[in-house]
Amino acid sequence: MEKGNERNLKYWIDFVDKLSGGQSLEHMVPEVLEDLCQTFDFGCGFVYRMGSDGLFRLAAGYRRHRDLCLAPELDLAGALGQDLMQALPRALSVCFRDDAPPETALELRMAELFGAGSMVAVAVVDEDGALMALVGLDDRRGHGRHAQEDMDFSRSVISTLANYIKMGIYQQRAQQAQRNLENTLDHMGIDVYVNDFATHEILYLNRSMAAPYGGQEAMTGEICWQVLYEGKTEACDFCPQKQLIDENGQPSKVYSWDYKRPFDGSWFRVFSAAAPWDNGRLAHIVSSVDITESKRNEEIIRQMAEYDHLTGLPNRYRLTQYIDERLERGGRQLTDAYILFFDLDGFKQVNDTMGHPAGDELLRQIGTALRENLLTRDNSYRYGGDEFVVLQDDSTPGSLEDTIGFLRGLFSRPWQLEEGAASVTASVGISHFPGDDTKTGDLVRKADQAMYVSKHSGRGLVHFYNRGDIQPMEAYFAKQ
Helix, strand or coil, X not given: CHHHHHHHHHHHHHXXXXXXXXXXXXXHHHHHHHHHHHHHCCCEEEEEEECCCCCEEEEEEEXXXXXXXXXXXXXXXXXXXXXXXXXXXXXXXXXXXXXXXXXXXXXXXXXXXHCCCEEEEEEEECCCCCEEEEEEEEECCCCCCCCHHHHHHHHHHHHHHXXXXXXXXXXXXXXXXXXXXXHHHHHCCEEEEEEECCCCEEEEEXXXXXXXXXXXXXXXXXXXXXXXXXXXXXXXXXXXXXXCECCCCCECCCEEEEEECCCCCCEEEEEEEEEXXXXXXXXXXXXXXXXXXXXXXXXXXXXXXXXXXXXCCEEHHHHHHHHHHHHCCCCCCCCCEEEEEEEEECHHHHHHHHCHHHHHHHHHHHHHHHHHCCCCCCCEEEEECCEEEEEECCCCCCCHHHHXXXXXXXXXXXXXXXXXXXXXXXXXXXXXXXXXXXXXXXXXXXXXXXXXXXXXXXXXXXXXXXXXXXXXXXXXXXXX
16 A cells, blocks of 8 residues: 555655646647556546537547557447436546446446446536547456546546646637638728827737738737827827727727728728727727728719719809818808809800711810819819800919900810811800809809800800999909
8 A cells, every 4th residue: 555655655746746837738648648647557548629510529548558448439429318317517527446336327337338347437517517539548448447446546647637627628718719710800801000109119910911011920019009000100190099088088989981002002990099908008990991982982983973074074063062172161261162054155166067976075175174284173163055164263273364265265276176166155144253143153144144144245255243233354453
């Protein structure tokens, strides 16, 4: 007995050294099973782990003799039945030997399943009491090979090993969960990064976020604004961090905005939120989704809504929108402006004699001429049909007289079309902001009234509305 105790003590010291030696479970467990079998005269040692399909597969094993066999896979639930399968994790261990044969139904069924005369087996269960693995030793030889003290000691060792295996399973599950999460984040079509709320140090980012900036290793630990924005020397003034926390510094809401990446022009919808991170620190979590295609589609739709497809000029809607936007700012950006509304004299004749395709070609050429001239390229609109508007305001190059002179010169020559030369002139009506009105629709309507007078007074004339007293251009300028 004394020699047995000395042996057990020596084994326990060696066993603890193995556990604390820093070896991985994959290397340590087979060694422990071999040592147990050699030291305490068992034929086999095994670790069976349950898979997602409910089958138990041999994760580690040792056989002292080649004629002994360990099944690579066990249908433990099918072999034991529902009642015994539920009894095994509650019993925690199964222990019997040849000269003290199995007594309980569970022991009898385990002896039959493993073909064992002696067995020490310990169930590895999770926090909910569900079976995760089975660790044990068995022997298939005759009677009297194992003393009860050896069986008890072996069970203590196996129980300790089972706890280490349990921790290893939890660690593997956590690692797999982390890999699954990272794999999900890397393939969900959303860029994600996390930085320290106070220091702006990048704590985490997924692969798609890191790829354009040199990869995860190049960015992790760096200051976010230094690596994301070339040439930045201080924190971004547009960073929404202050809007993510309440007056007590606690996370409050998610903030979103659209961002255009400078080096490739890609657009992203960005979402920012504050959340607790490790070590009690507060983190700024930023996620973004590529909306470049959506932005392009929006631009196409905007172009269709705001631009005339025939001439390429902004349309009536865009004119109204532009003036309204500036007037809504209290007139600060539209202090002195003129609406030049003109209609083509002789356009109907072009359509009637040369055909509508020729009329379309004429309108396209006029649109091109307006877009290419410095005086009118950014402020010309096709109002509809053969009607056009030029907005002359304080941001327009040149004077009002220059713009009128350009328009009159533009229509002083024939237009060379595929069907031949076409001669048209422009009847122009002009209204003034704020003298004639301060509302977009009324300004255009009054310019239209002045244009109507020009049209019925002769070809190519210019009239001003001038507070309801519609005057020829010469008379208007004479009074200025």
